Structure formats: C-alpha cells, structure tokens
Amino acid sequence: MRNATPLLIGVCADLIVRGPHAYHQSGDKYIRALLHGDTPVVPLVIPALFHRLSKDCQAALINKLDGILLTGSYSNLHPSYYDEAELEGDDAERDPHRDASNWALFDSVIAADLPMLGICRGFQELNVYFGGSLHHRLHEAEGLMDHREDKTQPVEQQYAPAHAVTLCHSGILSAWFTEQHRIQVNSIHMQGIKNLGQGLQVEARADDGLIEAFSRPESSFLLAVQWHPEWRPELYPQNARILAGFVEACQNWRDKRSQA
Ligand SMILES: N[C@@H](CCC(=O)NCCCC(=O)O)C(=O)O
Numbered sequence: 001m002r003n004a005t006p007l008l009i010g011v012c013a014d015l016i017v018r019g020p021h022a023y024h025q026s027g028d029k030y031i032r033a034l035l036h037g038d039t040p041v042v043p044l045v046i047p048a049l050f051h052r053l054s055k056d057c058q059a060a061l062i063n064k065l066d067g068i069l070l071t072g073s074y075s076n077l078h079p080s081y082y083d084e085a086e087l088e089g090d091d092a093e094r095d096p097h098r099d100a101s102n103w104a105l106f107d108s109v110i111a112a113d114l115p116m117l118g119i120c121r122g123f124q125e126l127n128v129y130f131g132g133s134l135h136h137r138l139h140e141a142e143g144l145m146d147h148r149e150d151k152t153q154p155v156e157q158q159y160a161p162a163h164a165v166t167l168c169h170s171g172i173l174s175a176w177f178t179e180q181h182r183i184q185v186n187s188i189h190m191q192g193i194k195n196l197g198q199g200l201q202v203e204a205r206a207d208d209g210l211i212e213a214f215s216r217p218e219s220s221f222l223l224a225v226q227w228h229p230e231w232r233p234e235l236y237p238q239n240a241r242i243l244a245g246f247v248e249a250c251q252n253w254r255d256k257r258s259q260a
Contacts, residue, residue: 001149002013002251002255002260003134003145003209003251003254003258005040005254006040006041006042007015007039007042007067007247007250007254008041008042008064008065008066009034009041009042009043009044009045009065009066009067009068009250010044010045010046010061010065010067010068010069010206010240011030011031011034011043011044011045011046011069011071012026012046012048012068012069012070012071012098012101012102013026013046013047013048013098013101014026014048014071014073014075014095014098014099015027015048015095015097016206019068024045024047024048024049024089025045025072026045027071027072027073028229029230030043030069030071030072030119030213030230031043031045031046032074032230033229033230033233033239033243034069034243035235036183037150037241037242037243037244037247039247039248039251041250042212043069044065044126046061046068046101046105047101048095048098048102049101049102050101050102050104050105050108051096051101051103051104053102054140055200057150057233058104059106059108060142061260062108062109062112062114063112064115064181064252064256065073066114066116066250066253067115067116067221067246067249067250067253068105068109068114068117068141069115069116069119069122069123069246070102070113070115070116070117070118070121070125070126070224070229071120071121071124071230072120072121072122072124072189072230073092073095073098073121074093075092075093075095075098075121075122076092076093076121076136076190076191077099077121077124077125077128077191078094078096078099079134079136080250081099081103081161081218082132082133082134083103083127083130083133084133084136087136087137088199090136090256092190094197099125101131102122102125102129103129103255105126106125106126110219113217113219113253114220114222114253115221115222115246115249115250115253116219116222116223117144117223117225117246118222118223118225119168119199119224119225119227119228119229119230120188120189120225120226120227120228121125122126123213123214123224123225123226124189124191124193124223124226126134126197126200126214126222126224127193127200127214127224128198129197130198130199130200130216131198132177132193132194132195132196132197132198133193133194133195134192134193134194135191135192135194136191137188137190137191138189138190138191138192138210140226142211143208144164144192144209144210145175145207145208147163147189147190147192147210147226148187148188148189148190149162149186149187149204151204153180155219158186158188159186159188159231159232161184161185161186162184162185162186162187163184163185163186163187163206164182164183164184164206164207165182165183165204165205165206165212165213165227166181166182166186166199166204166205166207166219167180167181167182167183167203167204168200168202168203168204169214170206171201171202171203171213172202172203172221172223173203173204173213173223173242176241176242176245177238178188182213182239183204183238185212185225185226185227186227186231187226187227188227188228189226192210193210193211193214193226196211196214197214198202199216199217199218200214200215200216201214201215201216201217202214203215203223203225204225206245210226212226212227213223213225213226215219215233220249220253221246221249221250221252221253222258223242223245223246225242228234229243230243239253240257
C-alpha cells in the first residue's frame with residue numbers, strides 16, 4: 001500500500017517589486033500544476049531568501065520536503081554566474097535574490113538528493129549550477145532559431161506548441177513517451193544552453209540543435225526542460241505526463257526514504 005500522506009513539494013519563488021514593497025511570489029500555474037493529478041500534493045512556496053537562512057533552518061526545511069519544482073520567470077539569471085558580463089544594452093529583468101536563493105537551495109537539494117523538476121529559467125539555472133553556460137540572446141546566435149513567444153498574441157497562443165524536439169534514447173523522457181520520438185513543445189525563452197553542465201545528459205533537442213531538456217543520471221531524479229509542462233495539463237496530456245512523472249518520482253523517493 002502506498003503512503004497516502006500528501007507529498008510536500010517546494011516551489012521556488014521570485015522576488016517581485018510592486019510599488020514600494022517586495023513580494024516573494026511563484027506563478028499560479030506552477031502551483032496548480034502540482035495539484036493536477038490524483039496524488040495529494042501540498043505545494044510549498046520557498047521564499048527567495050533560502051541563502052539567508054541558517055544551515056539548521058535550511059536543513060529543517062529540506063528534511064520536510066519530498067521534491068522541488070523550479071519555476072520559469074521573465075527575469076534572467078545574472079551572467080556572472082557563468083563568468084560572463086552583461087551584454088551591451090542588456091535591459092533584461094534581474095532577480096538577484098532568486099539567483100542567490102536558488103544557488104543555496106541547489107547545494108542543499110543536491111546533497112539531500114531530493115527529486116527536482118526544472119522549468120525554463122529553472123532549467124537554465126540548473127545548467128549553470130553544474131558549470132554550464134547560456135546564450136544571452138538565442139535570436140542573435142548563428143544558426144539558432146528565435147525561441148521567443150509572440151507577445152502580441154493572446155496567452156493561449158503564446159503557450160501553445162511552437163516547435164518539435166527530438167527525444168534522445170535511454171532518457172527519462174523517452175521512457176515516458178515510448179510511442180513518440182518527437183514531441184511538440186511550447187517556447188517562451190530568449191536564452192538557452194550554450195555549454196552543457198558537467199554530469200548532465202541531453203534528453204531532447206530542437207531542430208536547430210539547441211538542448212531543450214536534460215537529466216542528471218547521478219541524481220535520484222533530476223529533469224529539466226526549457227519548455228513549460230505546467231501549462232494547461234488538462235488540455236495537453238503530454239504536459240500532464242511530465243507532471244505525473246515528477247510527482248511519482250517524489251513519491252518513490254519518499255517511500256525509499258521511509259524504508260531507510
Ligand atoms: N528569462 C529566461 C527564462 C524564460 C522563462 O522562464 N520564461 C517564463 C515566462 C513566465 C512564465 O511562464 O512563468 C529567458 O528568456 O530565456
């Protein structure tokens with residue numbers, strides 16, 4: 001019999017300034033995505049100040065969690081994290097609190113081997129955390145497609161499938177999508193992987209060669225995707241499959257921990 005206690009899944013937050021105040025926020029669609037399946041899940045927003053907690057407080061939180069979801073965000077990771085400077089005229093949104101908080105969070109999550117799903121900005125952060133680097137502007141890079149959404153379109157259109165990715169053999173995704181060698185994904189990003197981080201395994205590529213998903217075989221479960229599986233899982237079964245796979249990994253991890 002499976003443990004029916006709800007899973008506790010941490011969701012990272014952005015620090016968003018609104019008027020004179022700052023707020024720790026995670027997008028509603030990420031939080032609701034965790035509630036989509038039949039498995040009871042309590043999503044827990046982790047404020048973007050994990051790095052400011054004492055080691056004891058960090059450990060107390062990590063010990064309670066069964067998994068971590070890294071959200072997308074319109075802000076860009078500061079390029080100093082991959083030893084580069086901002087490009088001339090770079091007016092990207094930044095979120096130094098999220099950058100610092102997630103770096104400390106990754107240290108703890110990797111050490112505890114908690115399951116982790118990274119989405120879009122979260123995917124880019126994980127790549128850099130493991131020593132990889134990013135293209136600052138894919139649309140200016142030789143031979144790469146423009147992976148940005150058309151902001152003049154309604155949001156349903158912006159998050160609709162935009163291009164195909166080819167799944168690599170013997171990965172997490174190819175095991176979930178056994179009937180499909182290629183799947184359609186949405187595309188809402190300006191940056192993307194230039195060099196892949198150490199110990200990461202490519203899971204999917206776009207037709208221009210851009211890495212769109214990776215996993216980390218050394219981890220109990222670490223999957224990161226450049227697209228947005230949190231978007232409308234009730235409409236897109238493929239998104240529901242990815243979310244269900246992540247939640248199942250969290251369940252498996254908890255079962256294993258409780259038997260240890
Ligand atoms: N800023 C990066 C990451 C893009 C990203 O995460 N977009 C998400 C948009 C908002 C959301 O859906 O939560 C880039 O542009 O490459």
